Amino acid sequence: MSGIIAKVAFGYVDDMQIDHPLAATVRRIAHGSLAALVSASMVAAAPLAWAYESASPGGEASVQSASARQLRLSWIGGPTLRLSFGPISIITDPVAGASFRMFDPNSGQDEVVHQRLGTAIDPATIDADYVLLSHDHPDHLDEEAIGRLRDAAHFLVPAGQADALRGRGVANIDALAWDATHVIEREGYQVRITAVPAQHSESSEVAAALGRVNGYWIEFMAEGYERSLYWTGDSFYVEGLSRWPRSPDIFVPHLGAVGGGGPFGQVSMNAQQAVKFAEKVAPKMVLPIHHSTFSLYREPISNFVEAALEHPWQLYLLREGEVAAIE
Numbered sequence: 001m002s003g004i005i006a007k008v009a010f011g012y013v014d015d016m017q018i019d020h021p022l023a024a025t026v027r028r029i030a031h032g033s034l035a036a037l038v039s040a041s042m043v044a045a046a047p048l049a050w051a052y053e054s055a056s057p058g059g060e061a062s063v064q065s066a067s068a069r070q071l072r073l074s075w076i077g078g079p080t081l082r083l084s085f086g087p088i089s090i091i092t093d094p095v096a097g098a099s100f101r102m103f104d105p106n107s108g109q110d111e112v113v114h115q116r117l118g119t120a121i122d123p124a125t126i127d128a129d130y131v132l133l134s135h136d137h138p139d140h141l142d143e144e145a146i147g148r149l150r151d152a153a154h155f156l157v158p159a160g161q162a163d164a165l166r167g168r169g170v171a172n173i174d175a176l177a178w179d180a181t182h183v184i185e186r187e188g189y190q191v192r193i194t195a196v197p198a199q200h201s202e203s204s205e206v207a208a209a210l211g212r213v214n215g216y217w218i219e220f221m222a223e224g225y226e227r228s229l230y231w232t233g234d235s236f237y238v239e240g241l242s243r244w245p246r247s248p249d250i251f252v253p254h255l256g257a258v259g260g261g262g263p264f265g266q267v268s269m270n271a272q273q274a275v276k277f278a279e280k281v282a283p284k285m286v287l288p289i290h291h292s293t294f295s296l297y298r299e300p301i302s303n304f305v306e307a308a309l310e311h312p313w314q315l316y317l318l319r320e321g322e323v324a325a326i327e
C-alpha cells in the first residue's frame with residue numbers, strides 16, 4: 001500500500017475495502033454506491049498537485065494555503081460543477097432543485113420524478129458569471145437554476161438551443177457550434193472555452209433524436225499558470241467524431257450508465273466506456289461527475305474506481321459542496 005494516497009470522498013457512508021493491491025479504504029454510500037479518492041500517483045509520470053480547500057459541514061478536508069492563481073472546482077451533484085478562476089466563475093449544467101421530472105430512459109416511463117440523493121445543496125452555490133450548457137434537458141438545467149441565473153449570468157449553449165432559452169427568460173446567450181471558441185478575459189485572467197463534439201448515445205439515430213450536445217475544452221491561463229479541462233457532457237467516445245486539442249490536465253466524464261436496459265439503451269457512459277474514453281484522452285487527472293447523486297443514475301461509482309485502478313491517471317472524487325484547488 002505504500003505510495004498510495006487515498007481519501008474518503010463522502011461523509012455519510014460505511015467503511016469498506018476494495019480487494020486490489022492499489023486500493024485503499026473506500027466507503028459505501030447508503031444508496032449503494034462506493035466512493036473514494038484513489039490516487040495511483042506511484043505510476044503517474046507527473047501527478048497534478050491539488051488540495052482540498054474546504055468541505056461541506058462534517059467533511060474531512062483540511063484548509064490548505066491557496067495561491068490566487070488556482071483553478072477551484074466544486075461538484076454540486078449531477079452534471080453541475082462550479083469552476084472559479086480569479087475573478088471568473090463558471091457553472092456547468094446547473095440543476096438546483098431537490099428533484100426533476102422527465103421521461104425515464106431507464107424504464108421508458110414518462111414524467112418520472114427523479115430525486116436528488118445524499119446531501120441537499122445550498123441554493124446559493126448556484127451562482128456564477130457564466131453558465132456552460134452541454135444540452136437543454138431537464139436533468140441538466142432546471143427552472144430553479146434558470147430563475148437564479150437568467151438575469152446575471154452569460155449562457156453558452158449548443159447551436160440551435162439559444163432561442164428556447166430566451167423564451168424561458170435567459171437574457172444573455174451565445175450559441176457555440178462545435179469548434180467555436182468563446183474567450184473570457186478579466187484582470188489578467190483568461191478562460192478560453194471551445195465547444196467540442198459530444199454524442200448522447202452510441203447509436204447515431206438515438207443521438208439525433210436526443211438533440212445536439214456540446215462537450216467543452218476549457219483553458220485557464222494567468223501569468224505563470226496554465227491548466228486545461230475537458231468536460232464531456234452526456235457523451236461517449238465516438239470514433240471519427242470525438243476530438244479535443246491535446247491531453248488535458250483534467251478530464252471530466254459523465255458516468256451513471258443512464259438508460260442501460262431501457263428502451264433506447266444507454267445515454268450516459270458506464271465505467272468501461274469512460275475508462276476507454278479516458279485512455280484515448282490520456283489526462284493527468286480524471287474527475288467523474290454525473291453519478292451517485294440522483295436516482296436517475298444506474299451504476300455505482302465503485303465500478304469506475306475499480307476499473308480506473310490499473311491506469312496511470314489520478315482519480316479524483318469530490319463530495320458535493322467540497323472545493324478542490326488545482327495548483
Ligand SMILES: [Zn+2]
Nearest residue numbers: 139234268290
Ligand atoms: Zn445527463
